[in-house]
Amino acid sequence: MPRAPARRAAVAIAAAAVVIGIGGRQSGAQDLDAAVSGFAIAPPAGYVARAAAPSSASRFVIGLTKPDEPGTACEVSFEALPGFEQFTQAALNPQTERPGWEEFYREGLGAFYDVRRVEAFEHAGVRGAVVFGVSMKKPAVRGWIADRPALIFMLYTPKGLGKVVCFAEAPMFDARRAEFEAVARGLTLPR
Numbered sequence: 001m002p003r004a005p006a007r008r009a010a011v012a013i014a015a016a017a018v019v020i021g022i023g024g025r026q027s028g029a030q031d032l033d034a035a036v037s038g039f040a041i042a043p044p045a046g047y048v049a050r051a052a053a054p055s056s057a058s059r060f061v062i063g064l065t066k067p068d069e070p071g072t073a074c075e076v077s078f079e080a081l082p083g084f085e086q087f088t089q090a091a092l093n094p095q096t097e098r099p100g101w102e103e104f105y106r107e108g109l110g111a112f113y114d115v116r117r118v119e120a121f122e123h124a125g126v127r128g129a130v131v132f133g134v135s136m137k138k139p140a141v142r143g144w145i146a147d148r149p150a151l152i153f154m155l156y157t158p159k160g161l162g163k164v165v166c167f168a169e170a171p172m173f174d175a176r177r178a179e180f181e182a183v184a185r186g187l188t189l190p191r
Helices: 004-020 089-097 102-109 170-185
Strands: 032-034 039-041 048-051 059-065 073-080 113-123 126-135 149-157 160-167
Touching (some): 039 059, 089 126, 102 126, 160 170
Antiparallel strands (some): 113 126
16 A cells, blocks of 8 residues: 555645646546556546545545436446455456355445346456446435446556545436546556
8 A cells, every 4th residue: 555645746746647647648637646556547528527525544535427418427436455465466366256155245235236137347457347336325425326327337456445426317327438447448557
């Protein structure tokens, strides 16, 4: 896990990337890169990325919104998990081949989502899951919106958990699924 000064530097780099873009590119998409961690996101066209406040010192968080469509958004994060460095990616990947592997994701997300489907998902040599669920009522969670469909992509590496959570209002959800997968495919995970 990065030390506190390195962590703050990475967050500052990510925040600066939101404002100016990495490499000074003036395209529709922005590349956000926390160079210290290796965590980066290249949002698809139409999405605007901004650094977001992490819920813990071990998380990097980027929020993506679709300005012309309120209610459509993604949160892209990476959380360092102490102890995971003992595993190789070759040891982590086969977990999705074990019988009942999807229960791990159902149980982990079940307090917040009515989990409807769990499927294997692979990106950049990392195997994990994509979970379809509908957010449940959580009045104690500030800003939480109930009854919204969500796609949640979860990818574990020896450094931690890469996660993409995308929401859209029910009438728009199916039309945004391919974009949500493009968000997940734009993720660079720390190795």
